[in-house]
Amino acid sequence: MTSLLRPALILTLGTLLAGCFNESDSSQDRQGRIHLAMLQPPRSGLTPLSDDAFKLSRWRTAETLIVLDAAGDAQPGLATRWEPLKNHAWRLTLRQGVRFHDGTPLNAAAVVNALSTAAAYAPKPRILDGVDLQVRADGDNAVIVSTATADPLLPQRLSSPQLAILSQAAYGEKGIINPLNAGSGPFVLKRINGTSGATLDRNADYWGNKAQAAGIDVSFVPDGTARAAALRTGTADIVEAIPVSQVALLDPAMVHEVPMPRTNTLYLNSKTGPFHDAGLRAAVRNAVNRQQLVDNVYEKRADVAQGLLGPALPWAAELRQPVSEPTPVRAPQGQTITLATFSDRAELPEVAVYLAQQLTAAGFTVKQVVREYAQIEADALAGKFDAFILSRATVLDSGDPVAYLYSDFSCKGSFNIAQLCRPAIDRALEQAAALPAGTARRKAIVAAEQLILASDAAIPLLHERVIQGENPQLHGALRDPRERMLIDEATVLVPTAP
Structure with missing residues (x-):
């Protein structure tokens, strides 16, 4: 069984982790920003066509045509309606008034570009294993998505973060996709610091409810003991995947088992x-x-x-x-x-x-x-x-x-x-x-x-x-079994009154 670390080592790990963040450790000085310590760094440069897509989803910067409710049923996202057609096709009506973070509008051309890129990518996004997907515009505000064989779960498939829709400018040559300033969610991805962290700011022009938090400061911390120390010392407000060996060292109010x-x-x-x-x-x-x-x-x-x-x-x-x-x-x-x-x-x-x-x-x-x-x-x-x-x-x-x-x-x-x-x-x-x-x-x-x-x-x-760690001053963090959602527009850090 894993033994508990000595207090001096725990303190050292917490101090080292504090250096991963640019803001003060005190939630009073963060100006409404949420500090997040994540388990794994990006594996593929945060391309949405890899498992890195789930980071973009958990940060609410990239969005999909469809979202799932708690029961797994399809709900409107960037598409407001969908209906099956003949010949293994579905017609999706796009949400109006949506703009990507670079200012360009959500339209059929952007959706066709994003889904066509995913369908032709090598290796394919996991959600498209065994699926021959094609997409075409139906006017400026709708798309027709078809598959070689009938796919009764196509709406649920389109909810995968790996099929997030980014602005056309995000898709470069040789399969390179840059998600900076390219999503449509309530937070704008402004900076990626390699495998050490990322910075997101509130999207003032979001089509839905505006984010209450001013932004998100992300640090990638593979070491579980260091993640737990960050929560305990106040360096992080949300921590992914607290190791079970660290739970006894935390205030029970910080521990949420999902x-x-x-x-x-x-x-x-x-x-x-x-x-x-x-x-x-x-x-x-x-x-x-x-x-x-x-x-x-x-x-x-x-x-x-x-x-x-x-x-x-x-x-x-x-x-x-x-x-x-x-x-x-x-x-x-x-x-x-x-x-x-x-x-x-x-x-x-x-x-x-x-x-x-x-x-x-x-x-x-x-x-x-x-x-x-x-x-x-x-x-x-x-x-x-x-x-x-x-x-x-x-x-x-x-x-x-x-x-x-x-x-x-x-x-x-x-x-x-x-x-x-x-x-x-x-x-x-x-x-x-x-x-x-x-x-x-x-x-x-x-x-x-x-x-x-x-x-x-x-x-x-x-x-x-999963054991998710949360600062008791943080309100509205999401505890999602599918690991798609973590922070949304309602998540906010509420400092304790002096």
Whole structure:
């Protein structure tokens, strides 16, 4: 179990982090600005066509045509109406009176440019895996979006932060996209300081309610202890992902636990190496002690996984059936395996230690590799590890898990760390994707999940709960299980009266 740091070291970390911000530590001197400490720095220069899009969304600087409500249903965003047409097409009416931060208007040309760029991008944004999307203008204030096959969840798909609409000037040559002064949200992205931070100011010309906060000062702080220290010392007003080991050091009023549609999964390389053998994958399945991970690493602030889809999607547990014919176990004979993970999420290296012990006890010889995510992702996707521990959001993009399952477990999935390719799984995912939202679609999703679990190429370990830290003087911070929203126009720092 992670031990507590000595007070002197904690103080040092807090002092070092204070240097990441330009403003005073005192909320009285911040002139209405919110200080935010985030877990991971940008991986792709804050292009919206990568996971960096979720930073732009959480800062409310980039906006999408559609947004999702708490139930995952589509609601108006930059589009006010949408209706299905013939030939797998949808017509979307654009919101009038919207201007991008560079002063140019939201119109059909801007939307066509943004979505066409996303559709042609390599690699494709995850939300467009398996989707052949085309878009054209229908006058100046509407667009027609079509797909090669029927896509009943296209409105939800268009809510993904990876399909945010930026001004045309943001899209440069060779796939370079610059989000500075290019969004349409209540905050304007003014500066990006590499991987250290970003600065946003209130958008005085926002089409909706104006932001109450004067701006947002962002610092990227991968070290979880330092993030917790920033909250405790008043350096940060909102802190992403407080490690469970730090919770006891914080005022309970600062700690907010949010159940997440996020699964900590052990991916096994089913294409090459020892785990090409299904019997050895089954041995891993039997060796894993999930409760030990939840109790000792997450200090019971997580849920033991029964499948890939967790408590954030309660219908999954109601529909899930046990795998009917699990693969027989082949006893390990000391095979050497490489178990890898990344250090950006503080708990994962500790999970790796426990799993290494469990797999060693089962008869494997385990080598561990731990690096920062930016330095390990490419090797993981290339299948260079036998096993990889990943914390993965399951409904991050569309509010529906099909995109995640397709990306991670289909033959052509762009994030297929398990190197899994089974026609039966692809067919099951295609069947689920063709159904409209509702009970039939949910049953098809669980049927596809059962096939994936039966492969033993992905061993779900636990479902995470994110611990979000907030300054008690901050009002209106958002606690979003989908990790799309964090600060909006109503979020404001209210200093304590002298």
